[in-house]
Amino acid sequence: MTLLDPNVTALLYLAAAVFFILALKGLNSPRTARRGNLIGAFGALVAVITVFFSTRLDNVPLILGAIAVGSGVAAPVARRVKMTQMPQLVALFNGVGGGAAALVALLELPHAEDAWVRVAVVFTLLVGAVSFAGSAVTFAKLQELMTTRPVVFPGLPVIMGAVLLAAVGAASAVVLGGSLILALLLLLLGLAAGVLLVLPVGGADVPIVISLLNAFTGLAVAASGLVLGNVLLVVAGTLVGASGTILTRAMAAAMGRSVAGILFGAFRGGSTAGSTAVSDRPVRSSSPEDVAVLLGYAQRVIIVPGYGLAVAQGQHTAAELALALESRGTRVDFAIHPVAGRMPGHMNVLLAEANVPYESLKEMGEINAEFRTADVALVVGANDVVNPAAKTTAGSPIYGMPILEVADARQVVFLKRSMRPGFAGIENDLMFEPQTTLLFGDAKESLTKVLGAVKAL
Amino acid sequence: MDGISLLTITVLAVFVGFEVVSKVSSTLHTPLMSGANAIHGIILVGAIIVAGQATHPWVLAVALLAVVLATANLVGGFVVTDRMLEMFRGRKPDKPAPPGATRGKTKESTEAKR
Numbered sequence: 213m214t215l216l217d218p219n220v221t222a223l224l225y226l227a228a229a230v231f232f233i234l235a236l237k238g239l240n241s242p243r244t245a246r247r248g249n250l251i252g253a254f255g256a257l258v259a260v261i262t263v264f265f266s267t268r269l270d271n272v273p274l275i276l277g278a279i280a281v282g283s284g285v286a287a288p289v290a291r292r293v294k295m296t297q298m299p300q301l302v303a304l305f306n307g308v309g310g311g312a313a314a315l316v317a318l319l320e321l322p323h324a325e326d327a328w329v330r331v332a333v334v335f336t337l338l339v340g341a342v343s344f345a346g347s348a349v350t351f352a353k354l355q356e357l358m359t360t361r362p363v364v365f366p367g368l369p370v371i372m373g374a375v376l377l378a379a380v381g382a383a384s385a386v387v388l389g390g391s392l393i394l395a396l397l398l399l400l401l402g403l404a405a406g407v408l409l410v411l412p413v414g415g416a417d418v419p420i421v422i423s424l425l426n427a428f429t430g431l432a433v434a435a436s437g438l439v440l441g442n443v444l445l446v447v448a449g450t451l452v453g454a455s456g457t458i459l460t461r462a463m464a465a466a467m468g469r470s471v472a473g474i475l476f477g478a479f480r481g482g483s484t485a486g487s488t489a490v491s492d493r494p495v496r497s498s499s500p501e502d503v504a505v506l507l508g509y510a511q512r513v514i515i516v517p518g519y520g521l522a523v524a525q526g527q528h529t530a531a532e533l534a535l536a537l538e539s540r541g542t543r544v545d546f547a548i549h550p551v552a553g554r555m556p557g558h559m560n561v562l563l564a565e566a567n568v569p570y571e572s573l574k575e576m577g578e579i580n581a582e583f584r585t586a587d588v589a590l591v592v593g594a595n596d597v598v599n600p601a602a603k604t605t606a607g608s609p610i611y612g613m614p615i616l617e618v619a620d621a622r623q624v625v626f627l628k629r630s631m632r633p634g635f636a637g638i639e640n641d642l643m644f645e646p647q648t649t650l651l652f653g654d655a656k657e658s659l660t661k662v663l664g665a666v667k668a669l
Numbered sequence: 670m671d672g673i674s675l676l677t678i679t680v681l682a683v684f685v686g687f688e689v690v691s692k693v694s695s696t697l698h699t700p701l702m703s704g705a706n707a708i709h710g711i712i713l714v715g716a717i718i719v720a721g722q723a724t725h726p727w728v729l730a731v732a733l734l735a736v737v738l739a740t741a742n743l744v745g746g747f748v749v750t751d752r753m754l755e756m757f758r759g760r761k762p763d764k765p766a767p768p769g770a771t772r773g774k775t776k777e778s779t780e781a782k783r
Contacts, residue, residue: 240689252704259714268721281737282736298753299699305707312712313709313712315716316735319723429706440719452708455686
């Protein structure tokens with residue numbers, strides 16, 4: 213097999229890097245996003261084909277087999293996953309990428325003769341391992357394999373400090389001597405650090421941490437590019453590291469949080485202790501027929517969709533209800549909190565899936581002033597994003613998060629499964645207010661009943 | 670390639686990375702995160718090189734594991750992002766397409782469907 217000329221190889225890698233830049237650029241706008249993503253995939257294809265024709269490789273059948281296994285597992289999972297489970301899948305894919313980078317670095321260590329190359333090796337090892345283990349924990353939290361609340365135990369900061377200190381020691385020793393055993397130890401310390409980093413993060417902050425770990429994996433890949441002397445890995449990894457950092461900050465800003473506060477807030481203690489106890493304060497609950505009357509004779513209704521709507525797959529019914537109300541002359545809008553669902557932008561995806569027209573989807577900044585002109589705010593499976601505690605209760609885990617001001621509406625109707633607190637684990641005082649009515653049940657079933665009752669009006 | 674050239678490229682890539690996502694709307698945060706996630710799956714190239722140069726069986730085994738993981742990141746990442754973006758299909762474009770553009774035709778047909 214003749215190999216490609218090194219200059220041709222370099223040009224093909226350059227083309228792939230340009231495709232990646234175009235991909236990120238395209239993902240900035242809804243109109244070009246899908247094309248951008250396909251351009252990125254094409255760039256990756258070019259790069260992978262190039263590597264087979266530019267480097268002397270043994271074990272090619274085994275490598276092709278491994279690629280087939282990887283695609284054979286990931287593609288069907290990615291195809292079939294429910295839209296609501298998207299965030300944890302993104303976390304999972306990010307984690308395996310970090311793991312791959314760490315393994316590549318580990319195997320390259322014996323060939324790393326310069327000290328500065330070994331610096332890149334230990335960086336990739338450590339950051340890749342943190343990203344792998346951290347992503348595994350975020351996956352477990354989002355999949356509800358473990359509690360979504362912050363996990364803090366006494367001595368956590370001390371253990372974290374000890375792990376980091378040991379990691380710095382092991383890393384220095386590997387850079388100086390290149391010991392494989394110490395590199396393995398470093399890998400384990402990185403895994404421990406990843407778990408400890410993410411355990412104290414709770415509730416709605418988890419997606420921001422996924423974005424942060426995404427940026428970490430990017431940096432690990434860039435460093436592995438330095439180790440292998442591969443410019444494409446350097447460029448692609450750096451791009452993801454930089455854009456991921458910006459994205460993490462943008463997401464945190466959308467929730468009124470600082471990244472440091474998200475990661476280390478729980479260490480300060482006390483501030484994140486949410487209550488899981490179900491309150492026995494009296495609430496006003498109601499029947500689907502009553503809710504239908506309320507909605508059917510309103511001039512203006514604002515629907516506030518949340519994760520509960522998403523899990524119940526109720527977005528289509530919500531869209532139908534909006535149509536039915538509009539045909540009665542009611543003006544209906546959907547108020548979308550930036551982090552409604554489980555990730556920023558998640559709810560827009562779900563409602564777009566249900567063909568809710570783009571003009572009816574209002575972002576928080578746009579709709580907040582309009583709640584006071586609304587006759588009814590219909591909160592479907594959302595809780596934290598409308599909780600006034602974000603503005604009034606300084607110790608609350610969601611304090612500082614911008615919220616949808618549904619309390620300003622004349623009537624508030626909550627469709628909820630139970631009185632169990634939301635994702636952030638705190639109670640919502642709004643549910644006990646006199647203008648609030650609760651309709652208990654699965655979001656989709658409740659919406660279907662309300663829809664039927666509206667049609668019968 | 671020498672260290673200074675690599676450093677130059679790295680620094681420039683940082684600026685490009687900051688620049689391309691500086692003004693993204695929150696609507697697209699999730700797809701952008703997922704798309705960036707797919708891109709770092711390109712570590713597959715590194716995993717292939719390491720596997721192709723492995724001589725010890727255990728080195729080969731670990732390298733092949735890295736290939737499997739990197740492929741899952743790369744392929745799964747792009748597929749999942751595409752599925753998310755597919756959901757934006759029914760939306761009207763932010764601005765009307767320029768007159769005479771070929772996109773006009775597809776816009777009409779999607780609108781007819783709605």
